[in-house]
């Protein structure tokens with residue numbers, strides 16, 4: 110139908126169309142420039158135009174493998190400005206600690222990758238790497254207190270390490286040993302450490318929203334000023350629970366920070382084809398909460414945004430949303446296209462090697478290192494020493510895992526209840542009545 114202009118109101122238009130026998134009416138249609146207006150058809154005006162298609166990354170049906178380079182951040186992190194000042198004010202000890210955490214996350218996962226691809230340890234099980242996205246976890250956690258809560262994702266090793274997780278127990282869990290975080294029963298996607306406010310990695314995409322909201326609501330009721338952080342990917346934002354959770358938190362002013370790690374890839378499909386808007390942060394803009402769209406490979410940008418979000422939450426103003434644009438270096442899960450002692454997965458069908466290499470040239474760790482040196486906040490020698498210390502700690506964690514014992518198979522049904530360890534012969538039903546099964 111061609112576009113009509115004039116002052117015909119909706120009721121008259123529908124009457125007119127009904128009289129001609131029309132049974133369905135298209136009142137708006139998308140255009141590739143991204144804006145749609147119903148002005149001509151309704152005689153009224155929408156307050157804002159509604160984007161149905163944009164120039165990407167989201168909502169772009171013309172997206173091609175390789176297009177992620179259009180969202181490459183600059184080579185260097187700005188050394189001046191609001192974000193740079195906020196991070197620099199954190200002080201040298203903390204700045205070096207954040208570098209240590211980023212390196213630990215990178216080196217631990219890279220070592221695991223080599224072990225999965227190598228023959229010595231025959232590792233198996235799901236493993237989703239966070240390599241390339243470290244600035245988000247470390248930037249967010251740098252702005253939190255130890256007793257704040259986080260709800261992680263299937264790609265959560267970086268979240269755990271940044272929140273103070275123990276790499277010995279993480280390595281042991283990947284080796285399915287009894288000294289692992291989950292005593293060797295869980296593997297990568299269930300690692301949890303409540304002593305650090307880590308409510309767990311989680312294989313259920315979109316589960317972090319209500320976990321973080323529940324913890325934050327509990328904190329709100331207690332008046333403790335703790336916040337909850339829900340990490341999630343661009344794909345997870347498609348969950349119906351996403352909008353629902355942000356809406357509920359906004360309604361009740363629950364102190365949750367929704368942190369979207371937009372790595373432009375939803376398993377093996379580009380985010381361009383799975384999200385209707387240009388950015389994920391557009392989904393919730395109508396809720397009138399703070400939104401921060403940041404370069405997710407820039408530690409200072411993530412840190413500064415999170416600091417503001419935390420202040421907002423602790424002041425009782427409720428939730429906020431941060432979207433960090435980033436890129437994962439490896440395949441969705443496992444190591445297709447990866448090689449021992451080589452960074453990044455190449456030859457994958459849904460992205461180009463050039464795109465991968467260009468994003469790797471925006472390595473958040475290298476950028477942060479250059480920033481620290483350029484601002485005179487650390488020397489190359491200091492940072493190299495941290496690199497070496499981290500390498501030694503990662504090697505030690507692998508040795509710890511190798512030397513630990515396998516779980517006792519007879520203990521398989523222990524530790525499966527939230528109430529704590531129960532005897533294998535006991536089962537708690539919903540009324541908490543102990544029922545003897547044998």
Ligand SMILES: Cc1ncc(C[n+]2csc(CCOP(=O)(O)OP(=O)(O)O)c2C)c(N)n1
Pocket residue numbers: 263264312313314315341342343344345346372374375376441
């Ligand atoms: C409820 C649910 N649906 C589907 C899956 C399968 N699944 C695992 S990861 C994933 C994609 C998640 O993509 P995104 O949220 O963008 O995170 P990323 O992997 O890019 O970090 C899907 C669909 C799942 N684990 N849980």
